[in-house]
Amino acid sequence: MLFHKTTYFNQTMAVEIITKEDLLQFKHDLLTELKNVISNPANTTTTKYLQSYEVRKLLNISPGTLQHLRVSGKLPYTKLGGKMFYDYQDIKKMLEKDKVK
Structure with a gap:
């Protein structure tokens, strides 16, 4: 019978300890940024x-109506990688411009 010795774990891992104070500082920084x-x-x-x-x-x-909006120039778009993207602000502007008063 033949036995083979295999080493499964031969790596050193760096460990960083996070303290309660670190978490409180992170919370404070995050809340400050959110308020800004x-x-x-x-x-x-x-x-x-x-x-x-x-x-x-x-x-x-x-889809046909959206194509008409593109072709007629009413709704600007960007074509990237075969997909078309529309700026949300352009959609809002189009709706405001065509609003019936």
């Missing part, structure tokens, strides 16, 4: 882009 974002929304540069299916669902329109 909430009180100054103009500082955020996040733009919401929607894909075609999301725009159709949002506006409750058919």
Whole structure:
């Protein structure tokens, strides 16, 4: 009978201990950052882009209607990798522009 010795674990792992004070400091920093974002929304540069299916669902329109909005130039879009993306702000502008008064 033949026996084979195998070493399964031959690595050194670095361990960092997190104290309660570390967690309290993290909480304080996180809350401060959240307050800054909430009180100054103009500082955020996040733009919401929607894909075609999301725009159709949002506006409750058919694929043909969305295509008409694109072709007619009413709704700007960006084509990237075969997918079309629409800026949420452009959708809002289109709706405001075409609002019946």
